[in-house]
Amino acid sequence: xxxxxxxxxxxxxxxxxxxxxxxxxxxxxxxxxxxxxxxxxxxxxxxxxxxxxxxxxxxxxxxxxxxxxxxxxxxxxxxxxxxxxxxxxxxxxxxxxxxxxxxxxxxxxxxxxxxxxxxxxxxxxxxxxxxxxxxxxxxxxxxxxxxxxxxxxxxxxxxxxxxxxxxxxxxxxxxxxxxxxxxxxxxxxxxxxxxxxxxxxxxxxxxxxxxxxxxxxxxxxxxxxxxxxxxxxxxxxxxxxxxxxxxxxxxxxxxxxxxxxxxxxxxxxx
Amino acid sequence: xxxxxxxxxxxxxxxxxxxxxxxxxxxxxxxxxxxxxxxxxxxxxxxxxxxxxxxxxxxxxxxxxxxxxxxxxxxxxxxxxxxxxxxxxxxxxxxxxxxxxxxxxxxxxxxxxxxxxxxxxxxxxxxxxxxxxxxxxxxxxxxxxxxxxxxxxxxxxxxxxxxxxxxxxxxxxxxxxxxxxxxxxxxxxxxxxxxxxxxxxxxxxxxxxxxxxxxxxxxxxxxxxxxxxxxxxxxxxxxxxxxxxxxxxxxxxxxxxxxxxx
Numbered sequence: 001x002x003x004x005x006x007x008x009x010x011x012x013x014x015x016x017x018x019x020x021x022x023x024x025x026x027x028x029x030x031x032x033x034x035x036x037x038x039x040x041x042x043x044x045x046x047x048x049x050x051x052x053x054x055x056x057x058x059x060x061x062x063x064x065x066x067x068x069x070x071x072x073x074x075x076x077x078x079x080x081x082x083x084x085x086x087x088x089x090x091x092x093x094x095x096x097x098x099x100x101x102x103x104x105x106x107x108x109x110x111x112x113x114x115x116x117x118x119x120x121x122x123x124x125x126x127x128x129x130x131x132x133x134x135x136x137x138x139x140x141x142x143x144x145x146x147x148x149x150x151x152x153x154x155x156x157x158x159x160x161x162x163x164x165x166x167x168x169x170x171x172x173x174x175x176x177x178x179x180x181x182x183x184x185x186x187x188x189x190x191x192x193x194x195x196x197x198x199x200x201x202x203x204x205x206x207x208x209x210x211x212x213x214x215x216x217x218x219x220x221x222x223x224x225x226x227x228x229x230x231x232x233x234x235x236x237x238x239x240x241x242x243x244x245x246x247x248x249x250x251x252x253x254x255x256x257x258x259x260x261x262x263x264x265x266x267x268x269x270x
Numbered sequence: 271x272x273x274x275x276x277x278x279x280x281x282x283x284x285x286x287x288x289x290x291x292x293x294x295x296x297x298x299x300x301x302x303x304x305x306x307x308x309x310x311x312x313x314x315x316x317x318x319x320x321x322x323x324x325x326x327x328x329x330x331x332x333x334x335x336x337x338x339x340x341x342x343x344x345x346x347x348x349x350x351x352x353x354x355x356x357x358x359x360x361x362x363x364x365x366x367x368x369x370x371x372x373x374x375x376x377x378x379x380x381x382x383x384x385x386x387x388x389x390x391x392x393x394x395x396x397x398x399x400x401x402x403x404x405x406x407x408x409x410x411x412x413x414x415x416x417x418x419x420x421x422x423x424x425x426x427x428x429x430x431x432x433x434x435x436x437x438x439x440x441x442x443x444x445x446x447x448x449x450x451x452x453x454x455x456x457x458x459x460x461x462x463x464x465x466x467x468x469x470x471x472x473x474x475x476x477x478x479x480x481x482x483x484x485x486x487x488x489x490x491x492x493x494x495x496x497x498x499x500x501x502x503x504x505x506x507x508x509x510x511x512x513x514x515x516x517x518x519x520x521x522x523x524x525x526x527x528x529x530x531x532x
Contacts, residue, residue, distance in 0.1 A: 055404070079406040093396060
């Protein structure tokens with residue numbers, strides 16, 4: 001049965017111990033779309049991604065991927081579902097003890113009985129798709145940050161997943177690599193018929209490529225819309241975020257006692 | 271103040287007990303997920319190369335020196351009683367029963383155990399273990415279990431080599447250097463060392479030490495906080511905890527094995 005929505009979150013809440021991180025999130029990702037989850041550091045974006053990947057379980061509400069609810073899955077069932085998913089970690093998370101080629105071949109060797117010749121061709125194709133066929137024999141330590149992420153992307157799509165999750169794919173990249181990664185996400189989504197969920201705080205780069213954006217702040221979705229709608233948004237939080245203003249609804253100063261009291265200027269005029 | 275101290279003590283105790291519980295569950299998980307380590311023997315053999323073969327130099331050199339020292343000290347003591355010929359027995363018994371398994375295990379803990387902890391800890395810190403889980407590959411089966419079995423298999427082999435080198439060192443010093451009668455050295459050793467009582471018990475000891483060291487090393491790595499201090503602290507704890515575990519287990523095992531025997 002083909003569902004129109006590949007990822008569905010319904011009223012999802014999650015807390016680390018007593019600290020609530022997410023408080024009632026509703027979110028959907030349609031097949032073939034690139035959606036972005038944005039928000040400032042520590043707002044719960046990565047937690048959302050971990051919920052969709054099944055690494056953690058929602059405290060309340062439903063997380064569904066490809067029509068399957070993740071809440072009640074045991075490990076074998078979760079692992080079966082994960083074969084339909086790929087994930088790009090923030091710094092690539094390549095296996096440092098094997099060369100690029102073996103990194104991309106890893107999921108193929110673990111999950112298929114393909115002969116080595118077939119694996120070789122598939123690895124070449126995936127590496128070619130990210131432009132790094134020539135780097136097959138390099139070790140992860142020899143790669144630049146952008147290259148490592150492209151290899152990790154090739155590894156994430158090795159088993160032709162339906163869904164790819166990206167954790168901060170733009171963090172710490174130079175402008176050229178930024179553009180390369182952004183284009184790859186869009187192009188692979190379109191050519192391979194993937195669905196992409198990107199967690200990021202890089203507004204400019206992601207607004208160029210996404211179909212739909214969710215803004216998360218303080219555990220709830222404060223705004224959502226297409227890239228054009230977000231750019232035009234007059235909501236103070238979104239405006240501050242999109243334009244990178246230092247002060248606004250998110251204040252520059254971390255909550256603190258009064259400055260004059262702190263400097264022991266009480267009694268004198270500050 | 272006092273209330274706070276008691277609360278802290280309780281907290282520490284609870285955390286400690288929780289950690290032990292987690293370690294036991296981890297050990298059971300390793301055993302349950304050991305299938306891959308044997309089905310894909312290549313994975314385990316690769317790890318045997320890293321923890322076993324790469325420990326060879328330190329094990330062989332230490333064994334030689336320990337044996338040579340035993341030769342010197344043993345001769346010194348034995349000649350007081352006019353029984354220098356028993357030097358072979360003394361060297362072989364000390365090594366096969368005690369020093370071989372124990373010293374080899376201590377060296378293995380600091381050479382291979384620390385490396386295992388640091389490797390697993392860094393794999394965790396750099397999200398390699400999470401990446402594996404997201405690729406639907408269980409890290410306990412793919413990464414942890416092969417290292418466990420590699421350590422358990424390597425440990426008795428290393429202890430055996432340590433003892434062999436030690437006996438050779440004792441022979442060099444006792445027979446070649448000091449001049450103890452060669453025939454007496456070897457024949458008395460052959461007569462006195464019993465296969466079951468001495469050699470087999472030594473092997474059992476080193477298997478137990480291998481299980482203890484690799485379990486501690488793997489657990490510390492897997493449980494390490496994903497930071498630089500976290501991994502370095504875990505590596506130190508591996509060496510300290512597994513060395514103490516080896517010495518304590520050795521006492522217990524010796525008490526069971528050699529109670530009331532000459």
